[in-house]
Amino acid sequence: MTAPTPGTSGWPPPALDPAGPFAGPLNVLAWVLFAMAAAVLVIVLVALGVALFGPRRWRARLGGERLIWIGGLAFPVVVLSALLIYGLGLTSRLTEEPAAGEMRVRVTGEMWWWRVAYLDAHGREALQDANELHIPVGRPVVLELDSADVIHSFWVPRLSGKVDMIPGRRNLMRIQADAPGVYGGQCAEYCGGPHALMGFVVVAHEPAAFEVWRARQAAPAPAAATSHPGAAVFDRAGCGACHTVAGTAFNGLAGPDLSHVGSRRTLGAGILPNNQGTLAGWIADSQSIKPGNRMPAYPVLTGQELRDVSAWLESLE
Amino acid sequence: MKGETGFDPGLYERFPTKGPRPKGELEALEQVWCGPKGWQWITAINNNFIGVYYVGAAMLFFVLAGVLALLMRTQLALPMNGFLPQETYNQMFTVHGTVMMFLFAVPAVEALGVLLLPQMVGARDLPFPRLSAYAFWAYLIGGLAFFCSIFFGLAPNGGWFMYPPLTSTTYSPGINADFWLLGIGFIEISAIAGAIEIIVGVLRNRAPGMTLDKLPIFAWAMLIFACMIIIAFPSIILSTLLLEVERALGWPFFDALKGGDPLLWQHLFWFFGHPEVYIIFLPAAGAMSTIIPAMARTRLVGYRLVVLAMLATGFISFGVWAHHMFTTGMPTISTSFFSAASMAVSLLT
Numbered sequence: 292m293t294a295p296t297p298g299t300s301g302w303p304p305p306a307l308d309p310a311g312p313f314a315g316p317l318n319v320l321a322w323v324l325f326a327m328a329a330a331v332l333v334i335v336l337v338a339l340g341v342a343l344f345g346p347r348r349w350r351a352r353l354g355g356e357r358l359i360w361i362g363g364l365a366f367p368v369v370v371l372s373a374l375l376i377y378g379l380g381l382t383s384r385l386t387e388e389p390a391a392g393e394m395r396v397r398v399t400g401e402m403w404w405w406r407v408a409y410l411d412a413h414g415r416e417a418l419q420d421a422n423e424l425h426i427p428v429g430r431p432v433v434l435e436l437d438s439a440d441v442i443h444s445f446w447v448p449r450l451s452g453k454v455d456m457i458p459g460r461r462n463l464m465r466i467q468a469d470a471p472g473v474y475g476g477q478c479a480e481y482c483g484g485p486h487a488l489m490g491f492v493v494v495a496h497e498p499a500a501f502e503v504w505r506a507r508q509a510a511p512a513p514a515a516a517t518s519h520p521g522a523a524v525f526d527r528a529g530c531g532a533c534h535t536v537a538g539t540a541f542n543g544l545a546g547p548d549l550s551h552v553g554s555r556r557t558l559g560a561g562i563l564p565n566n567q568g569t570l571a572g573w574i575a576d577s578q579s580i581k582p583g584n585r586m587p588a589y590p591v592l593t594g595q596e597l598r599d600v601s602a603w604l605e606s607l608e
Numbered sequence: 609m610k611g612e613t614g615f616d617p618g619l620y621e622r623f624p625t626k627g628p629r630p631k632g633e634l635e636a637l638e639q640v641w642c643g644p645k646g647w648q649w650i651t652a653i654n655n656n657f658i659g660v661y662y663v664g665a666a667m668l669f670f671v672l673a674g675v676l677a678l679l680m681r682t683q684l685a686l687p688m689n690g691f692l693p694q695e696t697y698n699q700m701f702t703v704h705g706t707v708m709m710f711l712f713a714v715p716a717v718e719a720l721g722v723l724l725l726p727q728m729v730g731a732r733d734l735p736f737p738r739l740s741a742y743a744f745w746a747y748l749i750g751g752l753a754f755f756c757s758i759f760f761g762l763a764p765n766g767g768w769f770m771y772p773p774l775t776s777t778t779y780s781p782g783i784n785a786d787f788w789l790l791g792i793g794f795i796e797i798s799a800i801a802g803a804i805e806i807i808v809g810v811l812r813n814r815a816p817g818m819t820l821d822k823l824p825i826f827a828w829a830m831l832i833f834a835c836m837i838i839i840a841f842p843s844i845i846l847s848t849l850l851l852e853v854e855r856a857l858g859w860p861f862f863d864a865l866k867g868g869d870p871l872l873w874q875h876l877f878w879f880f881g882h883p884e885v886y887i888i889f890l891p892a893a894g895a896m897s898t899i900i901p902a903m904a905r906t907r908l909v910g911y912r913l914v915v916l917a918m919l920a921t922g923f924i925s926f927g928v929w930a931h932h933m934f935t936t937g938m939p940t941i942s943t944s945f946f947s948a949a950s951m952a953v954s955l956l957t
Contacts, residue, residue: 359910441774455936459864462937481767582694
C-alpha cells in the first residue's frame with residue numbers, strides 16, 4: 292500500500308510549523324516552555340554535579356534548608372507565575388467569541404470520515420462536501436464541530452490546536468491560513484477501528500479563487516453526466532442508497548456526498564491520492580484498504596463495470 | 609502503670625533478660641517464624657511473603673504489558689505495516705495501557721508498602737494480614753484473567769480511558785468492554801482494601817515512641833498515597849458502575865441521544881486519573897527520599913518541608929483533573945483555572 296495522504300504538506304502533518312494566527316501562539320508557547328524546562332534541567336544537573344564532586348564548602352551550602360526555600364519555593368513561584376500570565380495572555384486571542392459575520396462551516400465527525408457543510412448567512416447548509424475543507428486565506432473561518440456517533444477530535448496542526456467533537460454538544464473553533472496551500476489534518480481522539488486512517492485536508496485559496504471554487508461546487512452534475520454508462524453501474528450496485536450526487540436521483544445520506552468527488556484531492560478520508568485507479572480499487576475492496584469502514588466491498592463488479600463507474604465518478608468535478 | 613494504649617512501659621525493665629533460656633525455646637521460635645514449606649506458600653499471610661509475591665506479580669504484569677508494547681512498536685516501525693491486524697492492535701494498546709496503569713503502577717507501589725512498611729514502623733506484620741493476602745490473590749487471578757482475554761480476541765478495544773460512547777453498547781456490542789468495566793471495578797476495590805490496611809498500619813501499629821514526626825519519610829508517602837486512593841478510586845468505581853449499568857440495563861448516563869452526557873465519564877475518570885499520577889509518584893518520591901540520604905550517609909534535609917510538600921501535592925492534585933480535557937471546549941475561565949492549579953501542583957512537586 293502507498294504512504295498516506297498525498298498532496299499535503301508532509302505526513303504526519305507537521306506540528307511545529309504554524310501557518311496561521313491561531314496556530315502561531317501555540318508554537319511560541321511550546322518553545323518558551325521547552326526552553327524554560329531545559330534551563331531548569333541544566334540548573335538541576337549543575338547542582339547535582341556540585342553535590343557529587345564539588346568542594347566541601349559548596350556541598351555544605353547545598354545541604355541546607357535555605358536552599359529548599361529559595362530553589363524549591365521562591366524560584367518556582369516566580370517562574371511559574373510569570374509563565375502562567377505570559378501563556379494566558381499569549382493564547383487569549385485563540386478563544387475569543389466568533390463574530391456574527393464570519394464564514395461558518397459545519398464539520399461533523401463520523402466513523403471514520405468528515406461530513407462538511409458550508410453554511411450561508413442564515414446558518415442553513417448551502418453546500419455539502421466531505422473530507423476536504425476549502426477556505427479563503429487571510430480571514431478567520433468559524434467551524435461548528437459536531438459528532439454523529441462517538442467522540443472525534445478535529446486537528447489541523449498548522450492552523451490551530453485540536454478541539455473535540457462530542458455527541459450532544461457543538462464546539463466552535465476558528466482557523467485561518469495566511470498563505471494558499473494544502474494543510475493536512477487528522478482525527479486526534481481515538482474513535483475505534485481505523486481511527487488512524489481518518490485524515491482530511493484543508494485547502495486554502497486566494498479569495499478570488501475561493502469564489503470560483505464555491506461557484507463550481509454549487510452547480511449540480513451536468514445533464515450529460517447521467518447518461519454515462521458508469522451512472523448505470525452506480526444505480527445497479529445500489530450506491531445511491533448511501534451517496535448523494537446533486538442533480539441526479541441518487542440522494543443517500545449515510546456516506547460522503549459524491550457530487551464533486553472528482554475534484555477532491557484524496558480518497559477514503561485523506562489516505563489515498565484520488566484518481567481513477569484508486570477509485571476503482573476503493574470500490575472493489577475498500578475493506579482491505581481501510582478495515583472496518585462502513586462501505587462494503589464490491590467484488591461482484593466486473594473489471595469493465597469498475598472502469599465505467601470510476602471514470603464517471605472521476606468526471607464529477 | 610499503663611500507657612493510654614494499654615502498653616505497660618514497666619515491661620521494659622525486664623529487658624535484656626538474664627538467666628537461662630527455657631528449654632526448647634529456640635526450636636519453638638524457629639518453628640513459629642519459619643518460612644512456608646511445600647504447598648504452605650499458598651496459605652502464607654505474613655507480609656514478608658505476601659509482599660514478595662505482590663512485587664513479583666506486579667513485575668510480571670510489567671513484563672507482559674512490555675511485550676505488548678514491543679509488538680506494537682514492531683507494527684509501527686514501518687508505515688502501513690501488516691504485522692498486526694487492526695483489531696488486534698486496538699485491543700493491544702487498550703490492554704497495554706490498562707495493565708500498566710491498573711495492574712502494574714498502583715499495585716507495584718502498594719506491594720512495596722506491604723513488603724516494607726511493617727518493618728519500617730517496627731511491627732511484625734500489617735494489621736489485617738489475611739486481607740492483604742486476599743487482596744494479592746484477587747489481584748493476581750483477576751489480572752491474569754483480564755490479560756488472557758487478549759488471547760481470545762475478546763480484550764477491550766476502547767483505549768485505556770474507555771471514553772463512551774465508543775464503549776457503549778452501540779459501538780462496542782461485544783463483551784470486551786464488560787471485561788474492562790467489571791475487571792477494573794474489582795481491582796480498584798482490592799486497591800482500596802490495601803489502602804485501608806496501609807493507613808491503619810501506619811497510624812496504629814507503630815513502635816512505642818515513634819511519633820508521627822519521627823515516621824520514616826517513606827511511611828509518610830505511603831500514608832498520603834493510601835488516603836489519596838480512598839478519595840480517588842471511588843470515582844472510577846462509580847464511573848465503571850454507571851457505564852456497566854448503561855450497557856447492561858440501558859440506563860442513559862453517557863448517551864447524548866437519551867439525555868446523558870459523554871463528558872460525565874471524562875470528569876469522573878480524570879478525577880480519579882489525575883490523582884492517580886501522584887498516587888504513583890508519591891511513594892516513588894518517598895522511596896528516593898529514604899534511599900538517597902541513607903546512601904549518602906546523611907540526614908534528610910528539611911524533613912518537615914518534604915512532608916508538607918507531599919501533603920500539599922496530594923491535596924492539590926485533586927483540583928487539576930480537567931487539564932486532561934482542554935480540547936473538549938470548556939469555557940476559557942475553566943481552562944485558565946485548571947492551568948493555574950496544574951502549575952501550583954508542579955510547584956510543590
